Amino acid sequence: MIAWFGVTVIAVSVLAALVCLVSFARKRTPNDYTLGATVLVGLLLLAQVVISIVAPFAGNEAVGDPLEFWMYLITALVLPFGAAFWALIDRKRTAILVLVVVNLAVAVMVYRMMVIWG
Numbered sequence: 001m002i003a004w005f006g007v008t009v010i011a012v013s014v015l016a017a018l019v020c021l022v023s024f025a026r027k028r029t030p031n032d033y034t035l036g037a038t039v040l041v042g043l044l045l046l047a048q049v050v051i052s053i054v055a056p057f058a059g060n061e062a063v064g065d066p067l068e069f070w071m072y073l074i075t076a077l078v079l080p081f082g083a084a085f086w087a088l089i090d091r092k093r094t095a096i097l098v099l100v101v102v103n104l105a106v107a108v109m110v111y112r113m114m115v116i117w118g
Contacts, residue, residue, distance in 0.1 A: 001062075001069075001117035002051055009044045010107045016041050017103035024096040030087040038087075038099050041106055042080035048110075049073060063118030072116070076109040 016037035023034050052073060056062070062069055083102040087095040 001048070001055065001060075001114055003114065005048065005051060006110055006114040006117075009041070009048060009110045012037075012044060013041050013103045013107035013110065017100050017107070020096050020099040020103060024093065024100065027093060028096070029091050029093055030095050030099070034096055034099055035084050035087055038080045038084045038103060041103060042077065042084070045073070045077045045080065045106070045110075049077065062116065064116035069113055069116045072109050072113045076106050076113070079106055 019037045020034045023031065028034075052069070079102045083098050087099055
């Protein structure tokens with residue numbers, strides 16, 4: 001795992017959570033900004049999948065348990081897309097809270113993935 005890319009994913013996840021939280025505070029429903037920020041986090045995680053496949057071949061092997069790393073990565077990858085799909089279907093204001101929680105959970109999971117990688 002590339003450290004600067006992991007930090008970037010964490011920063012974008014926290015920023016996406018803040019965008020969603022501000023939108024919730026303004027009593028808005030899910031919109032392009034909240035969904036776009038969450039999908040951007042998902043796309044960054046998709047890039048992390050590619051990086052995680054290529055990194056061991058380049059000599060950057062995981063120090064911790066690779067199975068645990070991949071389970072975190074797969075779960076973190078599913079969360080933003082699932083939450084965005086939920087927010088598209090359930091257009092209520094509370095769907096934005098789901099986006100906030102998912103983006104914060106992804107930030108924590110990516111940090112844990114960085115610890116596992118070494």
